Amino acid sequence: MKLLVCVKQVPDLESRFKPDPSGQWYSETDLAFRINEYDDYAVEQAVRLREQLGDAAELTVLSVGPDRVVEVLKKALAMGCDRAVHVQDPAPHLKDPWQIASIIAAYARSQQYDLIFTGFQSQDRGSAQIGPTIAELLGYACTTTLVGFSFADGVVTATRELEGGLKGVVKMKLPALVTCQLGLNVPRYPTLPNIMKAKKKELETVPVANLLQEETRIATESFYAPEKKGGGMVLEGDVTELVNRVYAILKEKTPALRQ
């Protein structure tokens, strides 16, 4: 059985963001990159299935992006993926989700995967389009936002998260694609021996031009910081002083501390 998991590298979301000179995305200066949180759950789930199936399965991890994305591929290999594919693209941020999904679908089509895992969305762009778009292009069964997953007798049983605590249970035959939600599992940390082992695993590099056939459908016009709505007070400084000020505010403006 052939498994694929797709991952994206994103900046630490606690960073300060500034538009880049193109005005279409953020500047990468001073940003530290790591695996997209949702994809961490996708990798973990794919690795668990790989372990369940043993050597009857092969698990590939794929990422589209510049050379820095090799870091997340190495992490995924150290978590237990068998091989990695780096679709080398210096400017994935100038492509829309349609193009990125088409690139991945073009690669996946040649490999005939049985089951594909992606994160529910990326933390920086947040379009939540990649997974279902790949599935639609490949004609695969697909369901999204998984908080539960199992596989037995050729059937995927997925628990989807709906709104307000409700969940839905979905069954699918292969080939299929699932998108993974936060909390689906507890992603492992790669151990040192596994990090060493990962160094010997195959890493294939494919230039994006070999896979890209589609034009942008929705271009970003501008990228900017939100307008400050004002109103709220921002307090900074010495902790003791902050505590005194907040204590006074709570007493004056809220029912707390009034007894």
Place this chain on the structure above:
Amino acid sequence: MKALLIGESREGKLLESTYELVGFARQLGADSAMFLVGDPGRLPGYAGKLYLADVAQAGEYQPDLHKKLILDAVEKENPDLVVFLHSSYGWDLAPRVAVRLGVGQVSEVIGFKEGGFELGACNGKMRRAVKLQGRVVVTIQAGAFAAAPAEGSPQVEPLKESAVSLVEFAGYQPPEPKDIDLARAEIIVSAGRGVGKKENVEVIAALAKALGGELGASRPVVDAGWVEHSHQVGTTGQTVSPKLYIACGISGAIQHLAGMKKSGFILAINKDREAPIGEIADVLVVADVLQFVPALTAKIAG
């Protein structure tokens, strides 16, 4: 400009959020028609054309079949925009429809900008504007557009399709029973990922106790197993509106905000001055929660 609005029903009932789609179309100044897989006996209050597929035949989660039905409605209606809510129904279905229509999709629109749409980026810290050309599939952020009132009755045009679905819906799982009803709390003090580790949740719980309030939490804290799900605030947890909400080490992602933005007074403690929680907080204290919160608790204890 004409918009086809994709309404939603669940467990036999029309979802109120469907009226946010109508509100969106009105704000945009677009003509609209609606599509719904629903109960013909419980029609939405909507004075326009309604393409209706009977949920008894089409099911509530049959995305491949619903996609086909929507494509039928698009063919008849010829809309410029096909508009979904950015919900578990909408984000699942919209990309499939966009691929079949051969058009682009814009996800989670929060407003209008320069003749196009405004979207969030970087977990709410930044914004993006997109321009539109030709037909587009759109999802709108839940709560971003005020709902239009339910009024009038629709002219129904029934739709039917036979299709083999690639997925089989095996039913709903009800929410876990709650051991606590946060919705009734007057004071909630919530722990976010910024508290760092499970042991530190105690620090936040101690402040909640000193104030006579309840402990809340953001999702990562619950996913990590530090706090029970019944304490989670947000779209996939509880919606709360206490008189005082204190967010400790919570960035302010839209799904969290949706669950607490109606609180009377919001105090946020975050070491990041730019955290989006600052946009709705009455007071943002820029500090380390592990220094500030115990000091505040000590002051309250006298």
